[in-house]
Amino acid sequence: MLRALEIRDILIIDRLDLSFRPGLNVLTGETGAGKSILLDSLGFVLGWRGRAELVRGGAAQGEVTAVFDLAEGHAARAVLADAGLPEGDELILRRVNTKDGRKTGWVNDRRVSGDVLRRLSETLVELHGQHDDRGLLDPKGHRDILDTYAGLEPMLADLRGLWSARGRARKALDAARKALDEARAEEEFLRHSVEELTELAPEVGEDEALDTRRRLMQGAEKIREDISKASGALGYDGAEGAMADALRRLEGASEGADGRLDEPIAALARAMAELDDAARGVADCLDALEFDPFELEATEERLFAIRGLARKHQVMPDDLPELAETLSARLEALDAGAGKIGELEAEVAAADAADDGAATALTEARGKAAARLDAAVSSELAPLKMERAVFETRLTEAAPGPEGRDAVQFTVATNPGAPAGPLNKIASGGELSRFLLALKVCLSEERNAGVTMIFDEIDRGVGGATADAVGRRLKALAGEGQVLVVTHSPQVAALGGHHWRVEKRVNGEVTTSTVVPLDAGERESEIARMLSGDTVTDEARAAARALLTG
Structure with missing residues (x-):
């Protein structure tokens, strides 16, 4: 207010x-x-x-x-x-x-x-x-x-919901069709790529593991000769034999040394034990450095194949497994696309039918309401001295939308037989x-x-x-x-x-x-002025009082 x-x-x-x-x-x-x-x-x-x-x-x-x-x-x-x-x-x-x-x-x-x-x-x-x-x-x-x-708000709310559902169904169908068209355009590429990735079957972290193994095998030949010589120097023909001979001689002479050789003999025994550990470690290293030359060749071939495929698809080697899944899914979607399109087309048809039915019902309800409104307005026109005028609510077809497919306009004809026109175009x-x-x-x-x-x-x-x-x-x-x-x-x-x-x-x-x-008295004077003009007469005042009292 x-x-x-x-x-x-x-x-x-x-x-x-x-x-x-x-x-x-x-x-x-x-x-x-x-x-x-x-x-x-x-x-x-x-x-x-x-x-x-x-x-x-x-x-x-x-x-x-x-x-x-x-x-x-x-x-x-x-x-x-x-x-x-x-x-x-x-x-x-x-x-x-x-x-x-x-x-x-x-x-x-x-x-x-x-x-x-x-x-x-x-x-x-x-x-x-x-x-x-x-x-x-x-x-x-x-x-x-x-x-x-x-x-009609409940019917409108239902129709708006059906229109939205119709739009979503059509959007899903359009997206599926577009995806299918795109997939078909690259079908040959997809099939070749999926076959290539499936055959190679790269794994996450494999590139790093292969590179490490390859480097180890490449470096093995360079260090194996020195490790082998060191192993010989530690063995029986080297340090181990010399120490064993020394220990044997000392143990033979210890009885006449009056205990003076006990400590050196014990130290030498400990040294021989450490020497044995060292020799065993060196031997294990030599075993680890043993490799099949063909293994190096195979490792390099797989490593280069993985890196080549990664360059081809412009991804990191560790991303190849995920790429394989993505391309496989697209290929599956392509193979299943025709069936999916059919399902979505059925959903669109159902959504269209539901929306069309609701729009038709709303049009009928509006038509009935228009007749009631026309009758109601006509009954109000008679007391207003326009009993011969005609008021008509016209419904015409409009572009479909969330609120139906009807255009509504109020039209009037002021005299019988006169053409009706829009309410906002009346001249009088x-x-x-x-x-x-x-x-x-x-x-x-x-x-x-x-x-x-x-x-x-x-x-x-x-x-x-x-x-x-x-x-x-x-x-x-x-x-x-x-x-x-x-x-x-x-x-x-x-x-x-x-x-x-x-x-x-x-x-x-x-x-x-x-x-x-x-106030009350001033109202009487004003209404009397409206009745008689500039000169307010007693008759005008009496008429004003009669109007005010009803």
Whole structure:
């Protein structure tokens, strides 16, 4: 609900503070008093496109602030959350227009773009009038209006899910076909590569192991001769024989040495034991260095084969096993591709059928709802003195999408036999306003929840009983929310719960516009003025009292 509107230095308004209330709020005043400026100002703070020059003459900038009360779950809260803006029970919009044309907006003291303001405005305000290019006059929104009126959201949700499933099935089929085409283009390469890798069967770490073994065998011949000579020097014909001979001689002479040879004999025995360990180690090394020359050749051939294959596929040798698995999987996919394509085509056909069935059911539901809406609007047109007019909700085929394959447009014919045309192309402002009011009355309460509805001279061109019918329908619309109406009709003004008069004042060379809240007595005078003109007669006052008392 719009609670307050503050205007500073906009056109001919220097300073204006308005406090609106729930129910039917009526603004009246003489032609040219500035009623349209209020709507221009509200549209400006809501980010709507309007007049280029808004700043009052002599002022550096103009500013408008609008304060809204937001109920729990109001649609504006989702817009605030999406934009990363703070939310609460109060929403404050402020926008400034400088003299050089720059416009800056704020939401709850956070600077925002005009796009954010416009997105918020769609949840806060609906403007209906002769020049309205939003809301009910916008054909782009007619399908949503019909769906809301008919309560088709569950069917729409199901259809959106089926459309998404259909898209996923088609995407999977396209991907499978593309993969199969790519695989077929490289089939010869795949089969040759898989055969080559399977035959070689490289293992992780094998390259390093083969290289180490190859280096060992290549170096063995260089060191084996020295190790062999060292083995001979340690053996019986070398150090071992000499030490054994020395030990034998010492042991033979030890009896006559009076124990002096005991320690040398023991040391020599220990040395012979160490020498034996050394000789055994050297012999083991010689055994390890024994290799088959053919083994070296085979090791080199496998090592070079692994490295050559790695270079061919531009991978590291240790990545060859994984590459073999990948290429094998692609080859298997190629071999199984035709069968997989068939399965996916069946899934797409099933998804198409499900989506088509749901879209058909939605079209039928919309057709039935359109007939109900047409009948409801027609019943509202009679009291508005348009009983001969025809309202028709037309459904035509559109490109399929997540919300069906129907285009919806509201059309009207003002006289029997006259061709019907789009609602937004009606020439007569008075007729258009009454069509809008009748349609608005018929729409579901859910669509009106939390939205301030503004009707700009919706009673233009009507009077008497018709104007009274317009006023009563406006009052009914305002029963559970808030309606602002700019009117020249005393019948409409008398039905308002709250009444303001827009006045133009001239002070020297300066013209300003202001808005005055009216009490009961002032309302009587204003409605009497609307009935009789500049000269308010007693008869006009009596008529005004009669209108106010119902």
